[in-house]
Amino acid sequence: MSVKHGLLALLAEAPRHGYQLKTDLERRTGGSWAINIGQIYTTLQRLARDGLVEVAGSDGDRNDYRITPAGRHQLNDWFSAPIVPDGPPREELTIKVLLAIAARDVDVTELLQRQRTASVEHLQALTRRKAQADPNNELFFLVMLDGLIFRTEAEIRWLDATEARIRDAQRGNRS
Amino acid sequence: MIRTAVVRLEGVGRSFGEGHTAVVALHSTDLEVGPGEFVAIMGPSGSGKTTLLSLIGGLDRPSSGHVLVDGQDVGSLAARDLAVLRRRTVGYVFQDLNLLPSLTARENVALPLELDGRPARAARGQASAMLDALGLDGLDDRFPDDLSGGEQQRVAIARAMVGERKILLADEPTGALDSITGESVMRLLRSHCVGGGTVILVTHDAAHAAWADRVVFLRDGRIVDETRSAAVGAA
Numbered sequence: 001m002s003v004k005h006g007l008l009a010l011l012a013e014a015p016r017h018g019y020q021l022k023t024d025l026e027r028r029t030g031g032s033w034a035i036n037i038g039q040i041y042t043t044l045q046r047l048a049r050d051g052l053v054e055v056a057g058s059d060g061d062r063n064d065y066r067i068t069p070a071g072r073h074q075l076n077d078w079f080s081a082p083i084v085p086d087g088p089p090r091e092e093l094t095i096k097v098l099l100a101i102a103a104r105d106v107d108v109t110e111l112l113q114r115q116r117t118a119s120v121e122h123l124q125a126l127t128r129r130k131a132q133a134d135p136n137n138e139l140f141f142l143v144m145l146d147g148l149i150f151r152t153e154a155e156i157r158w159l160d161a162t163e164a165r166i167r168d169a170q171r172g173n174r175s
Numbered sequence: 176m177i178r179t180a181v182v183r184l185e186g187v188g189r190s191f192g193e194g195h196t197a198v199v200a201l202h203s204t205d206l207e208v209g210p211g212e213f214v215a216i217m218g219p220s221g222s223g224k225t226t227l228l229s230l231i232g233g234l235d236r237p238s239s240g241h242v243l244v245d246g247q248d249v250g251s252l253a254a255r256d257l258a259v260l261r262r263r264t265v266g267y268v269f270q271d272l273n274l275l276p277s278l279t280a281r282e283n284v285a286l287p288l289e290l291d292g293r294p295a296r297a298a299r300g301q302a303s304a305m306l307d308a309l310g311l312d313g314l315d316d317r318f319p320d321d322l323s324g325g326e327q328q329r330v331a332i333a334r335a336m337v338g339e340r341k342i343l344l345a346d347e348p349t350g351a352l353d354s355i356t357g358e359s360v361m362r363l364l365r366s367h368c369v370g371g372g373t374v375i376l377v378t379h380d381a382a383h384a385a386w387a388d389r390v391v392f393l394r395d396g397r398i399v400d401e402t403r404s405a406a407v408g409a410a
Contacts, residue, residue: 113392113400120217121402123385131365131386149382156381160219 003035003043008052008067008075015056015066018044030144047071093155097162108166116159123152181341181373182208182231186240189226200226201396203240210341213365213374215384218393224377225346227393231375232265232344233257245341262291265342266335270350274319274327274334280306281315284334291338305337306330309363325356332363336372343367345376349383361386 006025010016016024018040025035044065047053052071056064067075093115100106130145184206190199201223208214216224229235230242233249242249245264252260266287274283284302289295303315311329319327328348335343345364349357361383364374368388376387384390390402 113394117390117392117400117402120381120385120390123381124387124390124402127382127385131362149385153380153382160379164219 003039004047005075005078006033006035007040007043007047008071008078011053011065011067012072012075015064017062017064019062021065028140030141032144032148101166109163112159112163116156119152119156119159123149123156126152179210180207180243181210181212181245182206182375183243184227184231184240185243187230187237187242188239189223189230189235190238199396201230201237204396204398206391206398208373208375210373211368211371212389213368213376213387215376215378215387215390216393217378217381217384217390219379222393223396224379224393226396228344228346228375228377231342232267233261262287263338264340265344266337266340268328268331268335268343268345268348270347274331276319279316279318280311280322280330280333283319283330284337287334288338302333302337305333309333309336309366323356325352325359328352328356328360329363332360336367341372343372343374345374347378347380348376349378349380354382357383 003025006029007021010021010024010028018037021044022035022037022040026033044053048055048065050070051068052074053065054068056066058064097108097111100108100111126145126149130142130149133142133145135142184204186203186205187201188199188203189201190197192198204227206227216227218224226235230237230249231244233242233244233252236250244260247256247260249257249260274280275286278286281299281302284305285295285298288298288301293301306312306315309329309332311326311333314322314326314330319330322330332343332345332348335345343364348364349360352360364376365386367374374387376384378384391398392400
């Protein structure tokens with residue numbers, strides 16, 4: 001996820017200066033994304049250089065930026081294109097489980113259960129935050145939490161499926 | 176040991192058949208659940224989840240060990256006393272709703288009270304109050320066929336909770352519901368604990384189990400792990 005599209009999305013609504021962009025982007029993403037103010041300014045400079053935003057005005061200390069037609073075009077392209085994974089997964093858990101299956105002296109079922117317990121504890125922590133959120137006033141936060149919850153749930157389903165698949169393979173080898 | 180445990184399992188086992196053909200559904204199991212606690216039991220199909228819940232609810236008797244519910248040893252209760260325990264202390268919610276189609280929502284919720292000898296009028300008043308308390312007001316006179324799947328399941332929970340039953344046992348109660356409707360069912364189960372009630376939920380769905388204070392993992396009829404217990408409502 002690039003800061004670039006986040007800034008374009010906010011500037012498509014109204015001109016803003018750098019600090020406003022930082023705080024609005026953090027609020028809009030449910031507090032899940034803490035962005036360095038330096039990163040905001042370097043991205044704005046790059047967007048201005050590429051003709052996607054321009055300075056709308058200045059109060060001396062700081063510049064207000066607005067989106068250009070080219071910036072709007074690029075933002076629309078981004079919203080219309082689905083996000084697709086760009087290669088085989090390389091995250092640590094997948095690699096660890098794959099290596100454990102091949103290793104002779106690792107109890108994979110134990111490893112999967114330890115991970116399952118940890119993942120469910122993480123899911124419990126997320127769910128407690130969800131239970132306390134106000135559904136009418138914290139929409140951004142809830143949508144962000146749902147994203148984290150469903151991803152963690154998917155990871156647990158994958159652990160379950162892996163365990164079942166290993167059992168099937170062991171049964172197949174025995175018979 | 177939880178001194179005030181509402182549910183206590185001491186070396187509880189359950190097997191079916193005898194000798195060479197015996198199948199062990201649950202090996203010697205210890206478990207304690209306290210008042211106001213929400214415990215989820217997770218595990219793959221055939222891990223013994225439903226057997227465990229049936230034993231706690233007095234729907235089945237253990238082959239060994241003791242099941243204590245609200246201080247009473249379920250295995251040694253006479254059939255009549257067991258029936259009283261099941262009516263007054265324990266409420267059940269299953270995946271199949273089991274609402275009676277010829278009764279309204281209010282009449283369905285009032286049913287366990289009437290079966291327990293409460294006059295119909297008083298029972299229905301109490302049923303209405305229960306539906307109101309769960310945010311289901313307005314559904315009183317509707318028949319199950321006129322309710323959505325989520326509403327039917329919430330009415331089934333109201334029926335399981337009515338009469339101030341201490342323990343709610345739920346077996347995959349969100350089976351066919353979408354995520355957001357399933358979440359409303361979980362919120363309802365949690366609300367039972369806020370009032371000091373106990374919930375034991377059986378599920379294979381981690382997102383639902385995560386509403387519990389503690390998640391117990393079963394595999395091949397044994398408890399293999401559990402999450403650290405979190406205080407009710409803790410952030």
